[in-house]
Amino acid sequence: MHFPEVLPLQSGASIRDYHLAYETYGTLNADRSNAVLVCHALNASHHVAGVYAGQDKSEGWWDNMIGPGKPVDTDRFFVIGVNNLGSCFGSTGPMHNHPDTGEVYGADFPVVTVEDWVNAQARLLDRLGITQLAAVLGGSLGGMQALSWTLQYPERMRHAVVVASAPNLTAENIAFNEVARRAIVTDPDFHGGHFYRHGVIPKRGLRIARMIGHITYLSDDVMNEKFGRQLREGIDLKYSTQDIEFQIESYLRYQGDKFSDYFDANTYLLITRALDYFDPARAHAGNLTRALARATAKFLLVSFTTDWRFSPQRSREIVKALLDNRRSVSYAEIDAPHGHDAFLLDDARYMGVMRSYFDSIAKELQA
């Protein structure tokens, strides 16, 4: 959907003539009360569920969670997936043209924040004629957007479902983002972010960024279980320093290669920056309780015990701030082995809690 009007951004800059890619699933009911907005994380899009006709492996990134008869049941809910500004899956991003100059944005794409994304999503809902959402749902960075929704548009939503998320990033988390960004920025093919003009892609940087990201999304245990010290071929060491010998090396390189084929380098920088900046307590001298006083939604928070990038402790901070404000909140801490990635995987306890929570939202719709 095209938006000709100016969207003011948190930085003081603005963007106009932009496009938001979105998909919807299910049917909006007569009183327009059953809409659920799904917010995506770093490497995802508006394509949250279902498959594209005739395309293999085109399942949406949260297809196990969202669809007919699934925990977020599209037979009952009208689900909306939106690709965020600055991303590289269809919405306006750094690979598109600046309307003033007609040149590719590249490094000149404005820095966008979680709050900016939420504002853009709200404008999309205006166009779709939805004044109040039944729920906003997101995991990781998507969870930050769901949380931000409760502060920016408390009257426009009834439930927030925040999975494997945090009220801000820790220093260690920002550090991982910075390593990834340095890998991209120091790639000779990056050209200060204007690589499109040179007809190249900083694939080396993107690969390394993805490799380090991938390590942090898994747990030590699951990585050991999956790869251990297995060698790729044979049982003998090659006594090389540059060959791929261990399975884990092969896996990370494969993931890095795959990622560098489709992901945009400037998008990586923008999205990790949005992660770094998100901190609703900042305007309240670090006091999350005061920051969340505006929220009126009912909350479900879910974390995973082996997630060290968005640890349960961070979710508990949000729970505590909501308790201090006497808000309705439930919190499930799922003892799953898969680290941060667990939020995208099937776990009976996780799926059960999500299904039950959305069932109760559906019951409210009928009441």
Add this chain to the structure above:
Amino acid sequence: MTDKAAMQALARLVPPGSRVLDLGCGNGAMLDYLQRERGCSGYGVEIDDANVLACVQRGVDVIQLNLDEGLAMFDDNSFDVVLQIDTLQHLRNAETMLRETARVGRTGVVAFPNFAHWPNRLSILRGRMPVTRRLPYQWYDTPNIRVGTYKDFEVLATKNSLRILDSFGLQDGQEVRWLPNARAGTAVFHFEHA
């Protein structure tokens, strides 16, 4: 102690409209009852996955926490009533948790199996740990790692400067106020911090 009469007897200690924290809330039946019948609000705390799910299913707000890690998440006096119903006997840090209950709640209600109930005494006299309807486990597989009596709790409450507002036994859903330490399978204490 899921018995309806017992639940109602305990619910009478919770004033209508109270903000309640139910520690070890199980499947959320008590909070559900308090919300529907007594206009209360609040949260349950549970460690068990199946119980957390049951609470979400019935629309009771639940926080998944290990009570042995304390109640740091909850502010002083942030609840009108804190319930510990059949919870104390499972806690490694039972005394700490009792203090935490008193800190977080303006009042507390604790109910637990009274080990001095006469059938238990009889069993011990016979030289065997009791296995009853109220304490249905063998000594080697019981989740009840703290066994105490009605009288024991009075001593613990005094030690922790708790003011007992009311106390009684519960047996077959009925209040037992005469010799509760011998005549009731469940001990109930309603207290506030001094």
